[in-house]
Amino acid sequence: MRLQGKTVLVTGAASGIGRGIALRLASEGANVVVAVHRLDERSEQVCKQIREAGAQAWPVQGDVAGVGEVERLFREATAAAGSIDALINNAGIEIRATFGEVTEEDYDRVLNVNLKGPFFLSQQFVQHCRQQGRGGKIVNISSVHEDLPFPNFTSYCVSKGGLRMLMRNLAIELAPLGITVNNIAPGAIQTPINKGLQQRPDQLRALLANIPLGRLGEPGDVAGLAAFLCSADADYITGATLVIDGGLLWNYAEQ
Ligand code: BGC
Numbered sequence: 001m002r003l004q005g006k007t008v009l010v011t012g013a014a015s016g017i018g019r020g021i022a023l024r025l026a027s028e029g030a031n032v033v034v035a036v037h038r039l040d041e042r043s044e045q046v047c048k049q050i051r052e053a054g055a056q057a058w059p060v061q062g063d064v065a066g067v068g069e070v071e072r073l074f075r076e077a078t079a080a081a082g083s084i085d086a087l088i089n090n091a092g093i094e095i096r097a098t099f100g101e102v103t104e105e106d107y108d109r110v111l112n113v114n115l116k117g118p119f120f121l122s123q124q125f126v127q128h129c130r131q132q133g134r135g136g137k138i139v140n141i142s143s144v145h146e147d148l149p150f151p152n153f154t155s156y157c158v159s160k161g162g163l164r165m166l167m168r169n170l171a172i173e174l175a176p177l178g179i180t181v182n183n184i185a186p187g188a189i190q191t192p193i194n195k196g197l198q199q200r201p202d203q204l205r206a207l208l209a210n211i212p213l214g215r216l217g218e219p220g221d222v223a224g225l226a227a228f229l230c231s232a233d234a235d236y237i238t239g240a241t242l243v244i245d246g247g248l249l250w251n252y253a254e255q
Contacts, residue, residue: 001029002231007056007081009033009074011064011121012091014042016191017141020219021088021226022046023053028227031056033077033084037063037091056081064091064117065109074124086137086230087125089118089163094156094193107155114159119166122181126174135178139229140167141222142183142241144249164241171239180238182229187245189217212247 008025012018013034022032023046032050036043039061050057058080062073078084092114095106122138129136145153146160163183170181188194188207197203198216208214222244228234229242243249 002233003227004029006085006230007031007033007083008086008088008230009035009077009081009084009125010088010090011035011117012037014040014046016193017186017189017219017222018088018090019046020223021090021141022057023049024220024223024227025230026050026053026055026057028231029055030227030230031081032058033081034059035064035073035077035091036061063113064121065112067116067120070117070120070124074121074128078128083132084125084128084136086139087121088139088141088226088230089121090141091117092141092143092159092193094153096152096196097155098152099154102155110155111159111162114156115162115166118163122166122170126177126179129177129179135180137230137234138167138170138174138179138181139226140181140183141226142167142185144185144187144243144245146183146185146241148249167241168239175238180234182234182237182239183241184222184225184229185241185243185245185249186222187211187217187243187248189219189222191219210248210251211245212251215246217244217246 008030010022013022014036043059047057060076062069142163143160145157146164150157167181167183
């Protein structure tokens with residue numbers, strides 16, 4: 001198994017894409033730090049499934065929106081797991097609002113979870129790699145909306161655009177340390193983040209009409225790519241955004 005003996009920290013690992021990634025990593029032999037906003041039945045369940053797959057799982061709780069919490073979370077993660085080989089910044093939120101209606105509170109929340117969290121968690125991870133005297137891998141779960149406009153989700157797009165530049169900058173700055181940094185840009189994946197959309201048939205139909213492969217993605221569609229990026233097969237990939245969207249981003253047709 002290509003991830004045997006590796007340990008990966010995944011944020012937002014109790015549901016959606018993060019859960020899919022955590023389970024896939026375990027199936028490829030990796031031990032997983034299951035970082036969650038809240039310890040609950042869902043995080044317990046994910047840990048149980050990881051252990052059933054024969055890997056180790058350590059749940060850690062924290063809100064990635066604040067630097068103090070991020071530092072504590074990372075400290076607890078290394079205390080439990082020892083060495084961490086890869087970090088997957090997956091936790092993310094979106095809040096729908098027209099531009100005129102965006103509140104400061106919502107803006108801060110979206111930017112803090114989606115951008116500040118990955119920024120400072122990556123900082124912790126880099127310090128850890130230096131202490132261990134080895135390289136590592138950072139994978140951010142971004143979105144097609146790091147490039148593609150999404151009306152009524154401006155703060156979300158700003159956060160993902162920022163995540164793109166965070167990744168590009170770190171890829172260059174951290175390369176001498178042997179740390180690779182890449183983004184995965186999913187399109188419309190069936191997860192709790194777009195549960196509302198799934199309950200609005202007209203909107204869902206319009207979205208599906210924009211997806212050449214004609215369906216929403218599943219967390220499992222994204223998980224294999226995350227496992228690949230954590231593996232030695234991806235050692236020479238850094239500074240890249242890998243899109244996984246059923247063709248959504250570059251779709252164009254006149255009829
Ligand atoms: C968003 C979803 C949206 C999808 C495609 C994702 O980044 O979280 O709400 O459906 O992009 O537009």
